Amino acid sequence: MEGGVSNITCLRVAVINYLPHVAVLSAGPDLEIGGTFSPILDILSQQLGFCYKYMVPSDRLYGKVFENGTSTGTIGAVLNGDADMTGLLVVDEARMKHLDFTVPLFMERFLAVVKRPVLEPDVAxxxxxxxxxxxxxxxxxxxxxxxxxxxxxxxxxxxxxxxxxxxxxxxxxxxxxxxxxxxxxxxxxxxxxxxxxxxxxxxxxxxxxxxxxxxxxxxxxxxxxxxxxxxxxxPRIQLPFDNLEELYQSQYPLYVVETTVIHRAIMNAPGDSPLGRLKEQMVASKSETLMARKFYGGERVALAGVSISFRHFMNIAFSRFGFCFEYIMQDRLLDGLTQAVAFRKGSHLLPKMNAIILRLLEGGLMNHLVYRTMHNSSHCLGPIIQDLSSTKLRAQGLKDFYGVFSVFAGGIIIAILCFGFELVVGHGHNNRRDIKH
Known part of the structure; x- marks a missing residue:
């Protein structure tokens, strides 16, 4: 995709699939990118007079810089000269050592999501x-x-x-x-x-x-x-977990995208901290598609990601089916994070781009461009106790009585065994008494 003035060298923007901001619709020579980041980039290119084109790194990772100086993902593409800027990245200290970031475009937080619990028969x-x-x-x-x-x-x-x-x-x-x-x-x-x-x-x-x-x-x-x-x-819906302590005790496999901020935060956290204890159940994956298949395929997993991505999927699900598949843990994994675009150190475009971004933020256009298509996601946010205001009740099923039936059957079996034991003991006692007489 290109935009802006065509006679100026186009900036190469390194991105990976990051919904709803970036959606890689088709790869290869005919690369097609959608999402909410493209309109923002169109405004920036028109105001500053440059064109741009997207590129996707081969490893499809956000990337990181290793101790030996090598780097991967979108960060590596910028540092190695294969790209001029990145898409949206979460700003942290490790990345700021190697890249210059624009002023924050969005505030973000990392959350955990699990399959939304529903009223089900309870054996116990x-x-x-x-x-x-x-x-x-x-x-x-x-x-x-x-x-x-x-x-x-x-x-x-x-x-x-x-x-x-x-x-x-x-x-x-x-x-x-x-x-x-x-x-x-x-x-x-x-x-x-x-x-x-x-x-x-x-x-x-x-x-x-x-x-x-x-x-x-x-x-x-x-x-x-x-x-x-x-x-x-x-009846009250039993939540699998709603904070970090309950998440750890539930032992849900927690899938995270490799090289993300939450992945590094869990790996670097002390072992006795709430985040550090999640190392035992954390599963790092390179494919968001694989994570989504496991989650929506009904497997017992939890996903860690940024709130905007979860809101995007909630909006799609509610718009299509009229109900929510996901439940977001009310406690945060990480909070107070900022997202911005990264350049190589000393980029001359950074001050000019910051000025445009600040005007967009002051006018409220950033949030408008992102949230204008996610109006149905609000139905799936908030504590799940909101669902209990419904007057619709669940009919009792046979499974609800399995526990009581099990106790009753167990009592009958014990009574039969005791009766058999009494017969055996009584028969032996009578035989001994007949022998004495």
Missing amino acids: GFVKPFTTFVWTATLVAILFTSLTCTLLLGVYEALPLAETLSTPNDSSDGQPFMNLSLTSLLWCVAVLLCQGIAWVHRAASLRMLAGIWFIASLIISTVYRSNLKAMLIM
Whole structure:
């Protein structure tokens, strides 16, 4: 592509695919470039009186400079004389050592995006009303109450007034403590499950203990049913992650484009820092197309990139299908970054181009040229909790009850095994008794 005055040597602009700013529509001799950067470059060329043409480096990378002086990508093309300027690059200290940048054209930040979660059946939904800590505390309370009841019954068994304080069924031949323990445990569980069960102990301390457990069970069971009902009526979407700590704990493979600022920031970050810990799950790729195929193909991956690129894809998806495929993590990977065009050190075009860019920025034309085609992307931004304002509810599916069915089936299997064990033990006991007689 060329623009401006044709009788002046055209500037060679090194670019790679960077949507929505640069879109390599066709490669080879008939190179065709689209995107929002071309209108900006057209304005600059017309104001300064030069023409330009694009070139794409063979490695298709933004590039970097190695310690031995060699360089790659668009940065290497400028430093090696194959190009006169780059497309938009994120400005950082390492790049400023070798290149001169214009005034910033855009402010940017690096974000992480993941497949947008939706309401789905939850096999373990019946245990979600309480946290793990609450379930553990409830189990401890059951064991503590049953043990206390057993100890009290054992003490009353040894007292002279045992016949008046307890019933003859409180003990069994040869195994009084085991019988009392099982009876107390089953009573505690039955009360918690709101099942009717007889209470025949007449001791004041046992009645007080029973009354306390009745009240505790009423509170626990009522809160559980209320929370479960609320979760069924207004289900909440479970986010895979929403900050750096959750991203690390989720162990999602984090795909980044090689030689980008975020790639170098993660590699150079201390191992114990939030960014540094992402090295274990970071996957550096040279192909944005490959990353997009994995993401939109349904694989369990997360992508790291600049916010403007994600907004571009969100706009396309919502414009075509009416819903969003992506969810952007609310926390930032990197923030406060600037994007500018880079030249070789000492370029005489830099001061003139800065003057034009400043006028474009003051007039608001930069943002207008970029965001004028992405009006639908706003539907996919912001916390996903916005989606819960919808009155549409998800019908319960069979998978929602798999967890409860599994508990029920497990109980039936255990009961059958216990019944079989009782038959075997009882048959052996009868045989020994017949031999004695």
